Amino acid sequence: xxxSLTTPALLFPTVSLLMLAYTNRxxxxxxxxxxxxxxxxxxxxxxxxxxxxxxxxxxxxxxxxQIFGVLSLLMCVVSMFALFAGWDAAGKWTFGxxxxxxxxxxxxxxxxxxxxxxxxxxxxxxxxxxxRLG
Numbered sequence: 001x002x003x004s005l006t007t008p009a010l011l012f013p014t015v016s017l018l019m020l021a022y023t024n025r026x027x028x029x030x031x032x033x034x035x036x037x038x039x040x041x042x043x044x045x046x047x048x049x050x051x052x053x054x055x056x057x058x059x060x061x062x063x064x065x066q067i068f069g070v071l072s073l074l075m076c077v078v079s080m081f082a083l084f085a086g087w088d089a090a091g092k093w094t095f096g097x098x099x100x101x102x103x104x105x106x107x108x109x110x111x112x113x114x115x116x117x118x119x120x121x122x123x124x125x126x127x128x129x130x131x132r133l134g
Contacts, residue, residue, distance in 0.1 A: 001092070008079040008095045011102065015073045018105065022069065025112070026062050029055055054119055061112040068105035072098045 033055050040048045075098035083091035 003083065003092060003095060008076040008083070008091075008098065011072065011076045011098060015069055015076070015102070018069050018109075019066065019073075022062055022066050022109070026059065026066075029059055029062065033059075051119070054115065058112055058115055061108055061115070065105050065108045065112065068101050068108065072101035072105060074098075075101060 033052070036048055036052055036055070039045065040052070075094050079091050079094035079098060082088075082094055
């Protein structure tokens with residue numbers, strides 16, 4: 001298989017958009033966590049603790065998504081350098097590693113999305129019960 005210097009460069013826009021999406025997720029979670037923190041210290045409501053634990057796990061996942069995304073971008077740059085230097089085998093291997101790292105990042109992202117959707121579903125179920133009993 002022949003790859004050129006521009007092949008690893010194809011991942012740059014993808015990684016940039018993914019990192020922006022990941023950053024938006026972490027900023028949104030930070031806002032929610034700060035709000036829950038204030039509510040917990042004001043009310044000492046023990047029912048908030050499972051939500052806080054869920055958010056802690058999601059922050060952990062997003063951190064890992066970002067780490068693997070950045071490593072993927074780094075491997076793309078290394079791949080481009082290797083191809084530029086004429087080290088075709090090294091360029092192919094590092095590009096392959098970049099693709100694997102991106103797959104891991106996307107897999108973690110999928111897991112975080114499923115957890116997020118599950119948390120929202122629990123809130124909606126709770127809202128429906130309050131309305132029904134209401």
